[in-house]
Amino acid sequence: MTLLRPTDVVLTGDRPTGPLHLGHYAGSLSTRLALQGRCQQTLLIADLQALTDNAGRPARVANHVLDVALDYLAVGIDPTRTTIALQSQLPALAELTMLYLNLVTVARLERNPTVRAEIELRGFARDVPAGFLCYPASQAADITGVRATLVPVGDDQLPMLEQTNEIVRRINRLADAELLPECRPLLTKTPRLPGIDGRKASKSLGNAISLTATPGEIRTLVHAMYTDPDHSRVSDPGRVEGNVVFAYLNAFDPDGEAVAELEAQYQRGGLGDVALKQRLEGVLETLIAPMRERRVDAERQRDHVREVLMEGTAVTRRRTQAVLDDVRRAFSLPDFSSP
Amino acid sequence: MTLLRPTDVVLTGDRPTGPLHLGHYAGSLSTRLALQGRCQQTLLIADLQALTDNAGRPARVANHVLDVALDYLAVGIDPTRTTIALQSQLPALAELTMLYLNLVTVARLERNPTVRAEIELRGFARDVPAGFLCYPASQAADITGVRATLVPVGDDQLPMLEQTNEIVRRINRLADAELLPECRPLLTKTPRLPGIDGRKASKSLGNAISLTATPGEIRTLVHAMYTDPDHSRVSDPGRVEGNVVFAYLNAFDPDGEAVAELEAQYQRGGLGDVALKQRLEGVLETLIAPMRERRVDAERQRDHVREVLMEGTAVTRRRTQAVLDDVRRAFSLPDFSSP
Numbered sequence: 001m002t003l004l005r006p007t008d009v010v011l012t013g014d015r016p017t018g019p020l021h022l023g024h025y026a027g028s029l030s031t032r033l034a035l036q037g038r039c040q041q042t043l044l045i046a047d048l049q050a051l052t053d054n055a056g057r058p059a060r061v062a063n064h065v066l067d068v069a070l071d072y073l074a075v076g077i078d079p080t081r082t083t084i085a086l087q088s089q090l091p092a093l094a095e096l097t098m099l100y101l102n103l104v105t106v107a108r109l110e111r112n113p114t115v116r117a118e119i120e121l122r123g124f125a126r127d128v129p130a131g132f133l134c135y136p137a138s139q140a141a142d143i144t145g146v147r148a149t150l151v152p153v154g155d156d157q158l159p160m161l162e163q164t165n166e167i168v169r170r171i172n173r174l175a176d177a178e179l180l181p182e183c184r185p186l187l188t189k190t191p192r193l194p195g196i197d198g199r200k201a202s203k204s205l206g207n208a209i210s211l212t213a214t215p216g217e218i219r220t221l222v223h224a225m226y227t228d229p230d231h232s233r234v235s236d237p238g239r240v241e242g243n244v245v246f247a248y249l250n251a252f253d254p255d256g257e258a259v260a261e262l263e264a265q266y267q268r269g270g271l272g273d274v275a276l277k278q279r280l281e282g283v284l285e286t287l288i289a290p291m292r293e294r295r296v297d298a299e300r301q302r303d304h305v306r307e308v309l310m311e312g313t314a315v316t317r318r319r320t321q322a323v324l325d326d327v328r329r330a331f332s333l334p335d336f337s338s339p
Numbered sequence: 340m341t342l343l344r345p346t347d348v349v350l351t352g353d354r355p356t357g358p359l360h361l362g363h364y365a366g367s368l369s370t371r372l373a374l375q376g377r378c379q380q381t382l383l384i385a386d387l388q389a390l391t392d393n394a395g396r397p398a399r400v401a402n403h404v405l406d407v408a409l410d411y412l413a414v415g416i417d418p419t420r421t422t423i424a425l426q427s428q429l430p431a432l433a434e435l436t437m438l439y440l441n442l443v444t445v446a447r448l449e450r451n452p453t454v455r456a457e458i459e460l461r462g463f464a465r466d467v468p469a470g471f472l473c474y475p476a477s478q479a480a481d482i483t484g485v486r487a488t489l490v491p492v493g494d495d496q497l498p499m500l501e502q503t504n505e506i507v508r509r510i511n512r513l514a515d516a517e518l519l520p521e522c523r524p525l526l527t528k529t530p531r532l533p534g535i536d537g538r539k540a541s542k543s544l545g546n547a548i549s550l551t552a553t554p555g556e557i558r559t560l561v562h563a564m565y566t567d568p569d570h571s572r573v574s575d576p577g578r579v580e581g582n583v584v585f586a587y588l589n590a591f592d593p594d595g596e597a598v599a600e601l602e603a604q605y606q607r608g609g610l611g612d613v614a615l616k617q618r619l620e621g622v623l624e625t626l627i628a629p630m631r632e633r634r635v636d637a638e639r640q641r642d643h644v645r646e647v648l649m650e651g652t653a654v655t656r657r658r659t660q661a662v663l664d665d666v667r668r669a670f671s672l673p674d675f676s677s678p
Contacts, residue, residue: 048437051670055441058513062671088667089675094433098387098477101470102394106445109469130448130476131440134469138437174397310675328427331390332401336428336649 004150010035010186011148013044013087016064017054020071021208022284023193023201026251029075031152031188032082042083042146042316043072045309048094049087049138052131053122066302069309071211074295079308085316086309087142092320096141099327101134103170104163109133114159140164144171144180144327145320152186161185175330180323193251198226198244212295215285222248222281227273234272245276253283343489349374349525350487352383352426355403356393359410360547361623362532362540365590368414370491370527371421381422381485381655382411384648387433388426388477391470392461405641408648410550413634418647424655425648426481431659435480438666440473442509443502448472453498479503483510483519483666484659491525500524514669519662532590537565537583551634554624561587561620566612573611584615592622 012028014020020029035041045068050061065086072084087093109115115136119128131138143151143164151161165182172179194200195207202208209221225245231238240246240263249259262279265271298305328335351367353359359368374380384407389400408423416423426432448454454475458467470477482490482503490500504521511518533539534546541547548560564584570577579585579602588598601618604610637644667674 047672051438051441055670056513058669058671062673065673086673086675088672091430091434094437095430098433098436098470099390101473102390102468104469105466106469106472107466127444127446129441130443130445130473131437133445134440134473137469174395313675330397331394332397333386333427334401334404334425336425336652 004035004038004186006039008039008150009146009148009181010039010041010150010152011044011143011146012041012152013046013142014068015046015050016061016068017050018064018203019067019210019212020075021201021203021210022248022252023195023208025075025211025287026193027154027188028152029072029077031186033076035152036076036078037081039150040083041081042085042148042312043077044142044316045069045084045086046142047086047088049135052129052135052138053124055129055131066305066309069305070295070298070302073298073305073308074211074291076291076294079312083315084309084312086313089313090145090317090320092317092324093138093141093145095324096145096320096327097134097138099331100137100140100167100171103167104137106133108163108166109136112136112159112163114157117156136160136163137167140167143183144168145323146316147181147319147323148183149181150186151183152188154188154192158185171327171330175326179326179330194244194247196221196225196244198242209284209288211288211291213284213288214292218284218288219281222277222284225277225280227276231273235269237269238266238271238273240267245273245280248280249276249283252287253279343374343377343525345378347378347489348485348487348520349378349380349489349491350383350482350485351380351491352385352481353407354385354389355400355407356389357403357542358406358549358551359414360540360542360549361587361591362534362547364414364550364626365532366493366527367491368411368416370525372415374491375415375417376420378489379422380420381424381487381651382416383481383655384408384423384425385481386425386427388474391468391474391477392463394468394470405644405648408644409634409637409641412637412644412647413550413630415630415633418651422654423648423651425652428652429484429656429659431656431663432477432480432484434663435484435659435666436473436477438670439476439479439506439510442506443476445472447502448475451475451498451502453496456495475499475502476506479506482522483507484662485655486520486658486662487522488520489525490522491527493527493531497524510666510669514665518665518669533583533586535560535564535583537581548623548627550627550630552623552627553631557623557627558620561616561623564616564619566615570612574608576608577605577610577612579606584612584619587619588615588622591626592618 012032045065047061047065051058054061069084139160153161161183168180168182195205197207199205199207227243227245228239246263253259262271351371384404386400386404390397393400404425411423478499500522507519507521534544536546538544538546566582566584567578585602592598601610
């Protein structure tokens with residue numbers, strides 16, 4: 001178990017390729033809310049990273065930047081306690097990435113299990129964009145750029161942090177000083193929340209529940225959820241594993257004991273899907289209603305949200321620039337002050 | 340034949356990994372002198388590129404930056420007519436490189452014949468640093484960053500320009516406008532000048548003649564030059580191919596007809612190495628003496644040279660930043676003005 005230290009600096013972020021959904025909430029947004037105010041925390045809207053596999057459709061990325069910021073505010077991120085920054089506005093990160101790329105071999109990048117899985121997922125084969133293969137170095141720049149010490153991740157992302165720490169050690173050896181901190185993973189408890197059909201939740205599959213779903217949408221999507229296809233009569237025993245309704249109840253129902261009891265009852269037989277889904281519908285409406293409301297408020301003040309993003313980005317620009325200055329010194333690069 | 344146009348923008352540069360030598364003069368410095376004043380010309384001291392295969396010894400790179408600038412002034416580069424800039428002080432280039440990396444595949448980089456040859460030369464095998472594999476994108480950033488239209492290169496570098504133009508076309512298609520110009524190669528006439536032992540001239544092999552060689556050094560090095568090992572008596576016929584003395588005479592003797600005559604005589608027999616080497620010694624002393632003098636002057640004003648470099652870098656920083664702004668717009672990236 002990774003314990004939070006008050007001096008911890010947390011970095012997470014999202015690629016702005018679509019609206020955030022309940023999967024993001026269960027997997028990371030809820031963690032960020034829990035961390036908020038307990039340590040320095042930065043959320044990075046990773047528009048440059050999104051371009052590594054969207055270079056042919058950049059507008060898709062640009063259009064979602066503000067949406068992600070709105071989603072942050074909707075779930076309860078408070079910009080006075082959490083910094084929100086836009087990656088493409090932090091030029092120091094590009095310079096850090098270029099420097100870090102000299103410290104990792106192509107073979108090491110290709111061996112990175114996360115990169116391998118992502119390359120396979122996207123069907124790139126040999127046509128992987130160079131920027132995509134290099135993104136562990138870019139992520140190391142993001143993490144070290146704010147001197148993050150704690151990075152909430154799923155276990156599939158652990159190899160990325162390992163690679164970041166390898167780079168950190170190389171830099172520290174080069175500087176002969178502890179210039180950059182190594183980072184620890186904060187493993188998110190919730191296993192990956194499935195889409196309503198049991199497959200990976202994804203905007204493109206249309207199987208995710210958005211953070212701004214209306215009551216009607218919630219009802220429709222919960223109603224369509226995959227449960228146990230062999231559980232045709234209420235009196236039959238039902239399967240809990242792979243049952244999407246239980247996955248969501250486990251993730252979001254505040255009464256864990258009640259859910260455990262329902263699971264037992266379902267497995268014995270005598271509990272119907274309709275009753276279960278009604279419960280989930282209530283749980284989700286309770287969760288989403290305040291987000292929906294805050295989202296509407298935020299939508300009304302888009303200019304203010306843009307300002308919030310610019311301010312957070314300005315703060316982060318200064319932080320990342322200071323780190324770049326240190327790393328440049330480690331590489332014996334001169335410092336010409338801008339005339 | 341590539342003809343110079345008055346609107347041409349020329350970019351060349353050097354990796355600051357050691358003092359420049361006569362090979363650089365024959366291969367590129369003389370071309371730059373010929374272009375000087377006839378079009379806009381930038382010389383880039385590529386310290387970041389030098390780090391791609393010197394990450395473990397950055398001081399070696401840093402120590403040679405000013406030396407390269409001094410060498411430029413020594414050969415007659417005039418900073419009022421040619422801009423000298425330092426790569427690591429141009430942050431726009433790192434951002435451009437990161438954006439361009441999204442437009443080239445790993446397979447395409449690995450297919451680049453220049454990159455392949457360079458990887459083999461350095462014995463990297465699978466341990467090639469990612470930054471090294473990516474350097475065609477970085478070079479494309481250098482070239483497009485100043486909107487260069489003409490790039491003096493040896494024919495071994497042609498694949499790099501091809502790859503730059505591929506990126507230019509991708510950007511222009513993305514922008515749906517002719518945002519960036521394609522570049523043409525200016526092929527340097529002189530074949531690669533060998534080292535005094537006939538191998539590739541290189542600082543590490545100690546077989547190159549430096550631009551600041553003293554008369555004594557010139558004498559010693561010319562005396563040690565490889566000629567024709569089978570040409571033991573003056574009366575014997577001698578070989579001109581592979582004869583380093585003739586390679587240097589062809590490169591530097593202003594009297595081409597006389598050299599052609601000497602070649603004929605050497606091949607017939609009756610011309611000794613000693614006489615030839617004396618001629619070359621005179622030719623090189625005439626060439627190098629004014630460089631040596633200017634180098635001494637420049638050495639005395641290192642602060643001034645540093646200022647020259649800072650001014651040229653500042654001009655180039657504005658140019659590259661303007662190009663980056665254009666390319667960012669092509670990628671639909673927003674523009675937060677720095678607060």
